[in-house]
Amino acid sequence: MDHDSDEDAFNQLFIWPYLHLIRKSLKVHGCEGYFVQGESFLDSMTQQLKATGLYSDERSRYKTDGLIKLFGLKKLELLLLETSGHFSNDDNVKITLDHHKGMYGILAMLKCIxxxxxxxxxxxxxHAKVFFLxxxxxxLNLWSVRFQSEGVFDLxxxxxxxxxxxxxxxxxYLPLLIEFCWNTKVISVLE
Incomplete structure (x- = not known):
C-alpha cells in the first residue's frame, strides 16, 4: 500500500494499529477501552446538538476518523482522531480545519462527561481529561483538554x-513509537 496515496492509507498504516495497541492496554476503573475506526459518529456532539435544538437530521452528525470509548462507563468517549489528508499532506487549510473540528469535538466530549x-x-x-489525536x-499530535477554574478549559x-x-x-523509530503509545496510555489513565 502506498502510504502517500490517501487518508485511508495513512490511517490503516500509521494510526489505527497504534490506537488498537493503546486501547488494548486501557483500563479505567475496571472499564476497558475499545477503538472504533473510520467514519464513526461522535455521540457526544450529537447529544450536545440535540440538547441545544440544533440537531436536524443524520447529515448533521459529526464523523470522526476514529474514537476510543470506554465499555461499562456509559460508553464515554475518551479519545478522538482526526486525520488531515494523506501522509505528508501539508495543506494548512485542511490541517487547521481538522484541528478546529477536533477541538469542538473534545469540548463536546468533556461536556457530556x-x-x-x-x-x-x-x-x-x-481531573477529567479528554484527548484529540x-x-x-x-x-501525530496528541492534545488534551481539561476544565480549569472559573470556566476556563486548558488545551x-x-x-x-x-x-x-x-x-x-x-x-x-521503534523506541519513539513505543514511548508515544506508552505515554498516551499512561496520561489517559492517570490524569
Missing part, C-alpha cells in the same frame, strides 16, 4: 510523534 456525572465536585471534574503532515499538547515510514529508519 459533566452531564453524565452532574453531582461530581468541580475538583473531581477538573491529530494526524497531520507526517506527525495542552501532550505528545508528538514524527512518523518515519522507511524501513531503514526502524531502529530509531
Amino acid at each position: 459533566a452531564y453524565e456525572f452532574p453531582f461530581a465536585s468541580i475538583e473531581k471534574f477538573s 491529530h494526524a497531520a503532515d507526517t506527525r 495542552w499538547r501532550e505528545s508528538c510523534l514524527e512518523i518515519l515510514p522507511l524501513f531503514k529508519d526502524r531502529v530509531s
Whole structure:
C-alpha cells in the first residue's frame, strides 16, 4: 500500500494499529477501552446538538476518523482522531480545519462527561481529561483538554510523534513509537 496515496492509507498504516495497541492496554476503573475506526459518529456532539435544538437530521452528525470509548462507563468517549489528508499532506487549510473540528469535538466530549456525572465536585471534574489525536503532515499530535477554574478549559499538547515510514529508519523509530503509545496510555489513565 502506498502510504502517500490517501487518508485511508495513512490511517490503516500509521494510526489505527497504534490506537488498537493503546486501547488494548486501557483500563479505567475496571472499564476497558475499545477503538472504533473510520467514519464513526461522535455521540457526544450529537447529544450536545440535540440538547441545544440544533440537531436536524443524520447529515448533521459529526464523523470522526476514529474514537476510543470506554465499555461499562456509559460508553464515554475518551479519545478522538482526526486525520488531515494523506501522509505528508501539508495543506494548512485542511490541517487547521481538522484541528478546529477536533477541538469542538473534545469540548463536546468533556461536556457530556459533566452531564453524565452532574453531582461530581468541580475538583473531581477538573481531573477529567479528554484527548484529540491529530494526524497531520507526517506527525501525530496528541492534545488534551481539561476544565480549569472559573470556566476556563486548558488545551495542552501532550505528545508528538514524527512518523518515519522507511524501513531503514526502524531502529530509531521503534523506541519513539513505543514511548508515544506508552505515554498516551499512561496520561489517559492517570490524569
